Amino acid sequence: MVLGPKPTKACVNCRRLKMKCEVSGLPPCRRCRQSNNTCIFKPRANASAVHGPLEEPQDYNSTSSIAMQHQQSVLDRLDRIEKALGINLEGTESPRRLLELSIDEKDEQSPSLHMKEVWASTAHLRHITFPKQDDKIWARPIVKRLWNSFLNNLPLLHFLKDKDIFAAPTPLLLASVLYIAALNHKSAELVSLAPGYFAAIYCAITELICPPPIAQNITTSVIPEQGKPIHDILGLIMASLSSEGYIHTTGSWIATGYRLWLDSCPRDLESSSSDWRGLWSGLQVIDIEHASIHMSYPLLPRQPPIEAIRNLNARQGNAYQGLAEMMHFGLNHFVGRGLPTIWDSINADVSHTVLSVRSAFTEEDSEVIRLWARKLDDWLVRYNGTSQPTPSDRQGILILLQYHLHKLYVLSIYHPARGFDISSANITPVERHELLVSARAVLRLREDDASIWSNWDLIMITWAAVLLLRGIEDGMTHQDDLHLIRGHLQSLERSHPSTASIHTVLFQRLDSSMQSMHTPPGTNAEVMLPGPDADDSWTIFDQEIMALANPPWLYEEAAPFQRTDNDTGLLVEAGQNFTAGIAWTRTG
Known part of the structure; x- marks a missing residue:
């Protein structure tokens, strides 16, 4: 390597950071030496002179070409040996497969994703994760497969404008993405790696809160300094989305993300305003969800x-912001009343008894509940529009799903607040x-x-399944109920059940509830529904919204034959099908 005299310009890293570059003799400079970064001196395009040819260090791919050739020859020999021994590679961990997992693939260039930063964060995670995990989880083929699986298969979060924000991830964001991708993958082999990535999440969060001395930081990522807080906050949101409910530290992660947002969000937002606004929305939603599961006060205002x-929110309100404000309104009124939490309700046996409410249900409580319900109905009308969404319209489906999930939540507060146990027939x-x-x-x-x-x-959908099971026990069944419950149960079942996750927890709870059903489901049970002339003053939600909230495509079967009972004024369903959208209409 031919070197010129002592450089008079800053190296690439110091120039990017706009910091003074200190070189004593030959490179690396002091900052790159402390951070263990590759120190490169590259003259600017308008530099007046170049002090000798400075050869840039070769990258990993060029310097390791001989090693790659040697590794390939080893793989070829393994192929010949396996064929001679008659080893069937399909469905087995062959020696070749195990060796492939330990060999770094050649980086592929992507127009939107910079794998160089992914590999830098992978190396850092491998260094800080304790206890040490199986080297398989850090193999580039595995990491790349999970990374692409997440970006290509999992839907974009509502608070992100596009997936470009995932480019150049910090170690924390990468660990969160790999954990979610592994946990939701169809391959049992990849699902089994999820615990290792979850351990990496813990270690990355620990490092975020208590950073090590600079000399111990081996990260070689070239993420701009102003981008790191954005990626770390997003990593905390992603980790919380996959941990809320059954991981006790989730609340601390949300608080850490909020603190980092307050410290890092620039007052002069300019072009980055959408990113910081999106992160606020993501933090607020995960905070509200966590608080609602455990019936606690939200951390964020x-x-x-x-x-x-605030001004941007006022001009560009969105559906999820409206839901968050409604949840704030209701939770702040009912927290601390001794009401059963959703998480406790799911974990309880079918025969559990209702907790004693510390205070009686008041007229003010009723007004809050009814106003909450009215806000939710208005929200559906506003964001669902006047036309019914179709099954292929994902946005319309999401709006309907969130409406019904929040409606279940409101009713799950309303009935216990009145002293009723919604698991019994009272x-x-x-x-x-x-x-x-x-x-x-x-x-x-x-x-x-x-x-x-x-x-x-997932928790609220499981709660809906539990409610349907209890309805079946009370004789309020429909022929599709068990099919729907079993479908959700099957979706929770993991290909690697020993991996601890919310799916495993919810699967066990729901499966246990099904196994302990007291009353066998009757296929001909009649469902008692309110008739057209029935008094609906007891209802919380506007019954005129029923047709909008339950579009016909949700119930593909033909409407059942119905008759009115002369004694009760109730509409009795005589057939096997059920169309909620026309269950009843308001009259007068």
Whole structure:
């Protein structure tokens, strides 16, 4: 290598950071030496002179070409040996396969994703993760497969404008993505790697809170400094989305993300305003979801503490922001009343008894519940439009799903607040009907959308399945109920059940509830529904919204024959099918 005299310009890393470059003799400079980064001196295009030819260090691919050739020859020999021994590679971990997992693939250039930063963050995760994990989880073929699986298969989160924000991930963001991708993968081999990536999440968060001395930081990523907080906050949101409910530290992760957002969000947002606004929305949604599962106060305020974000929210409101504000409104009123939480309700046995409410249900409580329900109905009308969405319209399906999930949540507060246990028959059929309609709609929407993966949605959908099971025990059954419940149960079943995850927890809870059913489901059971002349003053939600909330495509079967009972004024369903959208209409 031919070197010129002592460089008079800053190296690439120091120039990017706009920091003074200190070189004593030959490179590397002091900063690159401390951070263990490759120190490259490259003259600017308008430089007046070049002090001798400075040869850039060769990258990994060029310097390791001989090693790659040697490794390929080893693989070829293994192929010949396996064929001679008659080893069947399909479905087995062959020696060749194990060796392939330990060999770094040649980086492929992508126009939108910079794999160089992915490999740098992978190396850093491997260094900091403790206890040490199987080297397989850091193999480039595995990492690349999971990385692409996440970006190509899992839906974009509502608060992100596109997937470009995942380019050049920090170690924390990468660990979160790899964990979610492994956990939701169809391959049992990849699912089994999820615990290792979850350990990496913990270690990356620990390092974020208590960073090590600079000399111990081996990260070689070239992520701009102003991009790192954005990626770390997104990593905390992703980790929380896959951990809320059953991981106790999730609340601390949300608080850490909020603190980092407050410290890093620039007051003069300019072009980055959408990213910071999106991160605020993501933090607020995950905070609200976590608080609702455990019936606790939200950590984040209803409005962002930065005026520029508030003004942007006011001009560009979105559906999820409206849901978050409604949840703030309701939770702040009912928290601390001793009401059973959704998580406790799911974990309880079918025969559990209702917890004693610390205070009686007041007229103010009723007003809050009814206003909450009215806000939710108005939200559906606003974002669903006047026309019914179709099954192929994912946005319309998401709006319907979130409406019914939040409706279930409101009713799951309302009935216990009145002292009723919604698992028993002390709620009248017409009152139970309001719950079961949404529970049924939730499971039907879940049946048509296998891409749901966030913990809150999975927990609430499982709660809907539990409510349908209890309705079956009370004789309020429909022929499709068990099919819908089994469908959700099957979606929770993992190809590698020993891997701890929310899926495994919910699967065990729901499966246990099905196994312990007291009353065998009757295929000819009649469902008592309110008739046209029935008193609906007891209802919480506007019954005129029923047709909008339950479009015909949710119930493909023909409408059943119905008759009115002269004694009760209730509409008795005589057939096997059920069309919630025409269950009843308001008269007068």
